[in-house]
Amino acid sequence: MVPCKAVLMFLLSFVLSVAAHAADSLHPPSGFMQPPAHRVDAAKTVNCPAVPTPFTGTLDFRSKYEGSDSARATLNPQAEAAFRDQTQNITAMESLVSKQVIAWARSGDPRYVACVVNTLSAWANAGALTGAAANHTGKSLRKWALASFSSAWLQLVFSPAHPLAAYAAQQETVTRWLSQLATLTASEWRDLPLDKVNNHSYWAAWALMSTAVVTQRQDLFDSSLAIYxxxxxxVDAQGFLPNELRRRQRAFSYHNYAIQPLVMIALFARANGVDVTAENNQALQRLGAKIIASLDDPAPYAQQTGVTQDRAFLQHTTNLAWLEAWCQLQRCDTALNQRITALRPLQNTRMGGDMTHLFAAKHDGHD
Structure with missing residues (x-):
């Protein structure tokens, strides 16, 4: 049977993509290199949202746990409100870029690409987020934003549709800026005392990994794996992270938060020929299995900390989007697959956006 024209065109675009990236030493997992859907509706109005004002000042923000004890687990409503106000342009920018890339992936409409290019170029040309970080929260905002921008941008960079072909100058500008942010991030999160290495370091490592692929910087790839x-x-023998257990009533929540970037790093490492899942007697599997087993009853964390666990984070599906990626590393049982299916589509801005789009096809056995 002769393949249809659409199949032949897809195979041709894939071959061209492979050729285009043959010289690249680093690449993302296959889900990040999918062609977009072809559902362009020329009659549809696509209005690019206004670009948030680039943040060019000192990264000096209040912590939402300001005034809390050493557990850093009690929210300060006033400080949290101030934090949200101070960082609204940054988080709005993260959301805007992610949503536009998702819209492009679902439609193939090049107008969304233009939005992303213009938006990121504006921040790159302004040197946004390259100022000094005055405190821990400032450093945190930089690496979170970097994770969002790089994990979205690389989908355009590695698409077989070559959506950035008409934007060579802007692509160079954005890539240079992301590289600059990564250099700052690497310097801020390396060589910390072990009692200070926690979920923040892991998210910094994921930002470095995604940017390593965008910029083809092996040093960032290596720095990411070192933190991983x-x-x-x-991870101890029972699957706990001692530094996250310190968060008392939020220990379960922070274990769930900590594993998210680690799963992404492991997947990107594997895509580049490095299998890190065996580290410390399959520590990642222990960590993930403990979290998944506790989704309905976090008693293990209550027993370890001596306090009832706050499960409010489970009300937001973005906090479980990592499960789509997890099932690429581990064989997921029927119960977990059913949980994931019921939650779809799962999205997380800082891990690449539409996690179901990036991973579900392969997860479901269609790739």
Missing amino acids: RTAMQQ
Whole structure:
């Protein structure tokens, strides 16, 4: 049977994509290199949202846990409100970029690409987020934003549709800026004392990994894996992270938060020929299995901390979007697959956006 024209065109675009990236030493998992859907509706109005004002000042923000004890688990409503106000342009920018890339992936409409290019170029040309970080929260905002921008941008960079072909100058500008942010992020999160290496370091490592692929910087890839391996050594025999257990009533929540970037790093490492899942006797599997087993009853974390666990984070599906990626690393049983299916589509801005789009096809056995 002769393949249809659409199949032939897809195969041709895939071959061209492989050729285009043949010289690249680093690449993302296959889900990040999918062609977009072809549902362009020329009659549809696509209005690019206004670009949030680039944040060019000192990264000096209040912590939402300001005034809390050493557990850093009690929210300060006034400080949280101030934090949200201070960082609204940054988080709005993260959301805008992610949503536009998702819209492009679902439609193939090049107008969404133009939105992303213009938006990120504006921040790159302004040197946004490259100022000094005055405190821990400032450093945190930089690496979170970097994770959002790079994990979205690389989908355009590696698409077989070559959506950035008409934007060579802007692509160079954005890539240079992301590289600059990554250099700052790497310097801020390396060589920390072990008692300070926690979920923040893991998210910094994920930002470095996604940017390593965008910029083809092996040093960032290596720095990311170094933090990942430190994280794996922190996982104890029972699957707990001692530094996250300190968060008392939020220990379960922070274990769930900590694993998200680690799963992404492991997937990106595997895509580049490095299998890190065996580290510390399969520590990542222990960590994930403990979290998943506790989704309906976090008693293990209550027993470890001596306090009832706050499960409010489970009300937001973005906090479980990592499960789509997890099922690429581990064989997921029927019960977990059913839980994931019921939650779809799962999205998380800082891990690449539409996680169901990026991983579900392969997860469901269609790739």
